[in-house]
Amino acid sequence: MSSSKQKSNNKTAKRLPVNGWIIFIAAIILVVGFILWSSLFKAYPVNGKKQMLAISTGDTYSGFIDRLAKENKVNFPIILKLYQKFMIHDSMKAGVYEVRQGMSIRQVMQMLANADNAQMNRILVIEGTTFKQLADSLRKDPLVSKEVLNLPQQQMLQALNIPFQHPEGLFAPDTYFFAKGESDKKILSDLYKRQMKALDAAWANRAPDLPYKDKYEALIMASIVEKETSLDRELQQVSGVFVRRLKMGMRLQTDPTVIYGMGDRYTGNITRADLRTPTAYNTYTNSGLTPTPIALPSQKAIEAAMHPDSSNNIYFVATGNGGHTFSANLESHNRAVQDYLSVLKSKKE
Template identity: 65%
Template sequence: MAQSVKRKSAPNKSTFSVGKWIITSLFVLAAILLWMASLSLWKGYPIQADRQFMSVNTGETYTRFIDNLAKENKVKFPIVLKIYQKLFIHDTLKAGVYEVRRGMSVRQVLEMISNADNAHMNRILVIEGTTFKQLVERLQQDPLVNKTVVNLPEAEMLKALGLPYAHLEGLFAPNTYFYNKGESDKKILLDLYQHQMNNLDTAWAQRAPNLPYKNKYEALTMASILEKETSLKDELSQVSGVFVRRLQQGMRLQTDPTVIYGMGSHYQGKLTKDDLRTPTAYNTYTMSGLPPTPIALPSKRAIEAALHPDQSNNIYFVATGRGGHTFSATLDAHNQAVQQYLTVLREKKAGATP
């Protein structure tokens, strides 16, 4: 009796087709990923010469750094860079000045700026209108600065720096500075001080006549108030004119930034009527004349404005609510400007476009 022979069943065509489709899709996906990586991670970092220095600011993030590269069309597919950073770098940007050499890839640059040891120089950014306390905190937190004085109490710091003043506020020039890694905080502060004194001496020598300042230090104090009162450079001389005329006429300055400075840590982001009525050494609503010291680090431009006020008759100003201020020579005109400002605030609060 003949035995039956079992035949192996032929592969299912549909199963074979699905498997082939998956393999092909994986190859295509891999090719796409490689192409995206070539335009992002492995792309040569664009520089203009064989080597170029690149500055990374304190507080800058990888996300912002990568977004800026994409915005300047230096890389494609920034999402690839962000994913790589999250998966493989696990760190934050470190402030400093780094050397990028021709031929370095974007990936190599991303890894380089995660380690402060790779920095060639340290970038010190002092922002106009910040206080000396904020400058000290920035230096204390900077890993590339050698701390020798910034952790001392202010009286001891002043003695260590050897400066001929009773207070340190206002004595240091806002600007961007570059120092070698490991530079001492004392050297940095003395450099910033010398820059500020040069700014002050130059402006004082060229000052307008008949100003109500007894000395250069009072002009520096006024400059610090101007720096805090307006963020518009074109308004500095106008605000200066208002305050100079108030001093000349025996009026009180009545400027909020001095009150805030005098409150110190008690200020919680909003001034009350009680705050304006509470006397301090810096409350220009309850005292006449200038406060005893500057209230911030004024820029060169603010110093020049303090010594060259405008020549109008304005003695009042109030915010417009749209940016900037309205200046007035009479109380009636000022009151009208105040009402316009309050109207703008009400319209904004109601969601209308003023």
């Protein structure tokens, strides 16, 4: 073989690996590009030209991405999470956002980090919280314009056209969406009308022989029931206990009323002295219902106040493991109390 042919073959042998590397790198670039396109730059799925996307307080990018992946709306969720970790240096902001057709998932993720992009303001009113807590949250919300909340209480109620002397219990708990900049007057008016609508409907269909003079007393009972249990299945049982006590002339003796009457003096613990200290709301020292509701009751609690259970129970105590034990006589109740104390003791040990 001539030396010229041998040199030619050597050059070919050296060129092949180089070409192979070029093809390999090109393939990697194509694969990476496809992954990036199908994850970050893929269009966010929109029904129609635009749709609203609601983000709740506490929602996270990780949970948002996982939800989209579960619904098969995104590919390679790990890429989205890595992008968020290194490129988005803020948390998701609660609100309602307008997602337009053609926006990429990356653009949507960026948009959710800035509350100024929200089209609507999310107002969360939790059942069992007080009007004071609702008012404080609205005062602190920069997206709510202030018209009535800084007025004295009676002037505020007059401005809202509310024919009651006290605001407690009059506003329906739920999750609401209002336009950014909406007034506190409009927000409170809407919540009041919704609560009155629920109260009127429940009152019209109430059970017979209830110990309430009017629907306002039923609302008071609903607020007490709301504060006594967080379990929907117990609402009617708790209502039944208190309704039977009212009919029998027994005092309600419920701690949440004492706590409400303590106001700012309550710091998380209630003592025997607190139970014996008279206030307008202390149902250990006073008979009957409290003068006003003690919280914002849900529609379920209102329905329970109108439809108490038909058992003979007049006592209940916490189990220590969630829920309550209901009893029809003092002997059974005392045993339930001892069981509760045993559970607490075992947990401490």
